[in-house]
Amino acid sequence: MRERKGRPGPVAVIGLGAMGLPMALALLRGGFVVRGYDLRADARAAFAADGGIVVDSVRTAAAGAAVLMLMVVDAAQAESVLLAEGALESMPADGIVLLTATCPPTAVQAVAGRVLATGRGFVDAPVSGGTAGATAATLTVMAAGAPDDVDSVRPLLETIGKRIFVVGSAPGQGAVVKAVNQLLCGAHIAVAAEGLALARRLGVDGQMILDVMGGSAAASWMLNDRGPRMLQEHPVVSSAVDIFVKDLAIVLQAGRDSRTALPMAALAHQLFLAASGRGIGAEDDSQVIRCLEALNGA
Template structure:
């Protein structure tokens, strides 16, 4: 269950240096990663009155953030200057390391700043990153999210959090802006990332299963829109089917999450299973289909297009039988 929302205010708990950029009673946030999810998340923080300094390597992302009223920086060190919190919504753990250490963001933030890693990353590597951050005197929260682009836009994300309890309580004001459900998993960073891996296991398997089912209907010559309506309203329904099913029937749907994201995420799931000595055969098979779709050239397509891997397996077989 989501935990209680009673907590100390962040601006009261942090020992920070005064800054002319900081509004009254509000911490300054460095938000790293202004992509399809990061941009609306940073924008929600802005609208809630937080001082937000955005960083991304994409000029278009920086422009979009500036257009929304934020202060955009093409340099991570500048974006981190005088910040109380560094929120990372980057692609992977390597980008987190680069931003914090190679680009100097951590060293340029306030001496007691909090690093909040919100990306989906391997649990073991999250633990190592947390150790490197805390060894330098800063605080760290492992806080991956679920809900996709829609959840980011609606501020209805589910946020899984692990780390020092006091740091978590200090950060609730920020997390409540971004998510409708906040779950505290424990004191050890990496625990929330394990929970996210469990979530992604189910998402990936459900999505691959939905693609397989609709490809069967398509191959058998059924009207796939009707079949989708049937299964979406029956015991076969799942959140992933209802969200992605209609896009599977489109030739080139809008990309809300790419095939290659699930290639990465299911790879993390399998690594977590290996670490826990847990056999994950369904996750492994689903991973192979996302890899196949990516290998066919659909890596940047919407993840619903994993269905192309199934189509590729049977392409031309009907014609060969005639």
């Protein structure tokens, strides 16, 4: 049993991408000793430029690390890092794996089982808030795991996030909450785009729609955040279309695994998939509106 004894020891961060890099830097600012690794040389260089300790392999990163934080692409990459690349066996016997990436619940359970079988800890803690939240260290964290393990990593979570929720004691429950979050976010973006596309088709100014709806019962956080960008041709990318292609696929997998019908998620996924197929997968997710306009001949 791991006891919480204040700030944990060295932290290894695997994955220094759009989310992982600012999260690792937030830990640095918070006074943690942080070793980072990423496959991309430019990501490693960016981390080193801000004072991070860059290593040459996941094994080296994990050696001696009290916490191994994985902000990787998917569950398959997490499993590869831990098992095929040897990070798990390089960790101390009482180390904790902290998975912050968005993954299917069943996949998280499988990875957690492999980690827990070695006697090490595992906390499933996906995050929400995008690159802006990661940069500002205001992420929402949905943590699940054994209470002692969650307590041990709480100082890290409170450093990278503003809203920390312990959503369960079993790994995979954090992934469930994140899946529900992404279902709602994706559907809200899609339906906001549909509403603005209808207004434009009928000759009503989109900004007028946002002014009226933004303070009415029809308002949502996504309408007020993404709506203005839907009116721009090439807005600054806050979260890419392809993020929702991936995350809504995870939602649908959770539905398949649990035999739960998710018709709204399926439709939203098809719209984001179509946007990606049009070659705009790297553009802001608000640009899913282009698919609706194309569908209507615009």
